[in-house]
Amino acid sequence: MIEIRGLRKTLNGKRVLDGVDLDIHEGTSLVIMGPSGTGKSVLLKHIVGLFDPDEGDVCVEGMSVPQAGGREIREIRSKISYVFQNSALFDSLTAAQNIQLGLPADHCRHVYAMTDPLVLEAVSLVNMGPEVLALLPSELSGGMQKRVAIARAIVGRQKYILYDEPTTGLDPVNASVINRLIAQVQRETGSTSVIVTHDIESAFFLGDRIVLLSDGKVRASGTPAELRSSPDPVVQEFLHPKLEEEMIGE
Ligand SMILES: Nc1ncnc2c1ncn2[C@@H]1O[C@H](COP(=O)(O)OP(=O)(O)O)[C@@H](O)[C@H]1O
Ligand SMILES: [Mg+2]
Incomplete structure (x- = not known):
């Protein structure tokens, strides 16, 4: 609470x-x-x-x-996770890398973001296919960027x-x-x-x-x-x- x-x-x-x-x-x-x-x-x-x-x-x-x-x-x-008003994705990181950032600091970051099972699960929870994972934010529409931001917010399963x-x-x-x-x-x-x-x-x-x-x-x-x-x-x-x-x- x-x-x-x-x-x-x-x-x-x-x-x-x-x-x-x-x-x-x-x-x-x-x-x-x-x-x-x-x-x-x-x-x-x-x-x-x-x-x-x-x-x-x-x-x-x-x-x-x-x-x-x-x-x-x-x-x-x-x-707690936070979805900022402007999505606040990192321009130079792929969707997968942006989502992986939502994982706790002790998560093994050697796992390649594109194949990280937690990243794949989060992206499917926001109803997107794995094909978006390699894209940069600039290659995504506003709505897709928002979904990536939500995937980043849910990947760590914060309450x-x-x-x-x-x-x-x-x-x-x-x-x-x-x-x-x-x-x-x-x-x-x-x-x-x-x-x-x-x-x-x-x-x-x-x-x-x-x-x-x-x-x-x-x-x-x-x-x-x-x-x-x-x-x-x-x-x-x-x-x-x-x-x-x-x-x-x-
Ligand atoms: N970092 C800040 N420094 C100074 N004033 C701020 C700051 N953030 C917000 N404010 C002021 O606080 C008020 C409320 O802002 P905000 O919470 O962003 O409103 P909103 O309800 O639209 O989200 C506004 O007058 C804004 O200018
Ligand atoms: Mg506001």
Whole structure:
């Protein structure tokens, strides 16, 4: 379980997180929704210790992330993988080598990445054939790069997978392929998923629970059905933006 308690963070003089409390239960999928710039990525980065809170705590299975020393932070990170917003693949490495990087440091790296059984299994879990393994990221479409990034996140069988805007920048068809893939990975590996998105359709498709971040706080939290029927005008405004705003956004 991951517990976030009273998390506060100010960046460049701006209070980005203003007392966030959140529980992430094992084997479930939690979606963190909210407009751009509300601190969703900053929140995810606190879970893996890429940011230190000004106040509050993040505990991964009882271990405090901000208080963790080198050995503990490695132990915490060995339980968590992270799919970054832009896929963040290494340009000069093949798909196979990128995926192999997701394996723990003690994995035998002398195994040729293309024939590493764990790499082959991960690539098949993201519904790609082994023929992509020799390709460089520049030879893959955006959707395929995202699948390689997800394969890298699942190859080490970490318990928690954090996805930062996994469908942003993809066309609707590829976005729906990736959403179905995230749900499939969750089912087949029993992992715990935390998915950050500002896409309402993805949120309702993926979340066992959804939280809406607004002004640095959890404004609402519940099942998709509970969020849909929330009387809170801020929730309804986020779920049903006015037409003019949608048109400006395009
Ligand atoms: N490394 C950083 N240094 C300074 N400010 C940052 C940093 N990362 C994010 N911010 C600021 O924190 C706020 C929230 O950013 P972010 O978490 O990326 O939003 P989003 O909800 O879109 O993911 C923004 O105002 C952003 O400019
Ligand atoms: Mg972000």
